[in-house]
Amino acid sequence: MKEKIKKEVVIIGAGMAGLTAAMYCGRMNLETLVLENAIIGGQIANASGIENYPGFLSVKGSDLISTVQTQAENFGAVIDEFDSIVKVTLKENPKIIETEEKIYLADVVIIASGMNRRKLPLPEEKKFAGRGVHYCELCDGHAYQNKIVAVMGGGNAAVDAANFLTKYAKKLFLIHRSEFRADEISQKKLRENPKVEIFLQTEIKKLFGDKKLESIEIFDKISEETKILQVDGIFVNIGVEPNTELFKDELEVSESGRIIAGENCKTNIEGVFAAGDVREKEIRQLTTAAADGTTAALLTEKYLSKLRGV
Numbered sequence: 001m002k003e004k005i006k007k008e009v010v011i012i013g014a015g016m017a018g019l020t021a022a023m024y025c026g027r028m029n030l031e032t033l034v035l036e037n038a039i040i041g042g043q044i045a046n047a048s049g050i051e052n053y054p055g056f057l058s059v060k061g062s063d064l065i066s067t068v069q070t071q072a073e074n075f076g077a078v079i080d081e082f083d084s085i086v087k088v089t090l091k092e093n094p095k096i097i098e099t100e101e102k103i104y105l106a107d108v109v110i111i112a113s114g115m116n117r118r119k120l121p122l123p124e125e126k127k128f129a130g131r132g133v134h135y136c137e138l139c140d141g142h143a144y145q146n147k148i149v150a151v152m153g154g155g156n157a158a159v160d161a162a163n164f165l166t167k168y169a170k171k172l173f174l175i176h177r178s179e180f181r182a183d184e185i186s187q188k189k190l191r192e193n194p195k196v197e198i199f200l201q202t203e204i205k206k207l208f209g210d211k212k213l214e215s216i217e218i219f220d221k222i223s224e225e226t227k228i229l230q231v232d233g234i235f236v237n238i239g240v241e242p243n244t245e246l247f248k249d250e251l252e253v254s255e256s257g258r259i260i261a262g263e264n265c266k267t268n269i270e271g272v273f274a275a276g277d278v279r280e281k282e283i284r285q286l287t288t289a290a291a292d293g294t295t296a297a298l299l300t301e302k303y304l305s306k307l308r309g310v
């Protein structure tokens with residue numbers, strides 16, 4: 001029989017959103033548990049130089065996140081990274097979170113399980129990740145002032161990323177293995193930009209470089225021609241996978257699989273909040289993840305006070 005443990009708040013995911021929520025909940029003396037099934041810090045844990053988080057000129061992801069973790073723990077939140085969730089039941093009160101070892105009964109659940117970006121499916125990805133291979137144009141685009149970049153992908157996100165990167169790049173290649181799926185308007189904007197060259201029906205086959213990415217090999221599926229393009233960086237935009245598998249039977253999710261919740265982070269179930277990249281929203285950054293964590297935590301406290309009639 002698994003041990004049953006009561007908690008006021010269970011937070012799922014120890015990325016920026018979850019840890020910020022934990023810091024606030026802890027500071028409000030709420031009994032708070034954070035469950036993490038991979039590495040503490042989430043997507044940002046391995047980023048090398050973050051230059052757009054207020055208060056820091058440049059900070060390593062691991063340093064930033066370990067400070068937020070310490071803040072959360074100093075206020076009494078407990079983080080468990082060794083016990084995986086097998087099932088959640090959110091519609092009941094208390095809500096039930098069953099892990100491999102325990103059963104938690106929680107008054108509030110804050111889902112901050114983030115998302116995973118689909119990785120460039122080539123063996124060299126590991127060697128060049130952060131050294132020419134990037135997944136976030138808002139985060140890393142600035143480093144490519146006056147350089148040559150490629151964007152991989154053909155959906156709205158890829159074309160928007162490409163349009164954004166033309167701000168910095170002196171030359172941009174858009175490479176996609178089939179036809180565009182992006183909106184006409186964004187496609188038109190990209191096509192009309194003289195810096196841009198578009199390769200459709202084209203696959204990226206290999207990456208080359210010593211310490212940093214220097215060039216890529218592409219293969220045109222129609223002409224069957226192979227080409228080498230000199231590029232300083234490639235931004236991969238071939239889709240994301242929100243971590244909502246556990247929740248999507250009970251919570252409303254969008255077409256892209258993200259949890260539907262407004263700026264107040266409230267989901268369709270009372271006492272269940274969604275914070276950070278897992279929430280359907282337009283901008284996914286560290287600052288917006290921290291903002292969601294803050295909102296979810298402060299409204300958790302309000303919800304609990306109401307529940308207890310105080």
Ligand SMILES: Cc1cc2nc3c(=O)[nH]c(=O)nc-3n(C[C@H](O)[C@H](O)[C@H](O)COP(=O)(O)OP(=O)(O)OC[C@H]3O[C@@H](n4cnc5c(N)ncnc54)[C@H](O)[C@@H]3O)c2cc1C
Nearest residue numbers: 013015016017037042043113114115139276277284285286
């Ligand atoms: C390479 C890279 C660089 C970036 N650089 C920047 C930057 O410079 N500036 C910026 O503002 N943004 C940057 N971003 C975006 C930023 O990292 C994200 O917007 C932010 O980290 C989202 O935080 P989050 O807490 O919502 O989600 P995540 O960071 O995705 O954290 C979610 C956490 O939940 C855990 N989890 C998932 N499912 C479960 C489960 N079932 N049980 C328990 N735990 C679970 C995950 O393991 C993860 O730790 C970057 C992203 C990437 C990928």
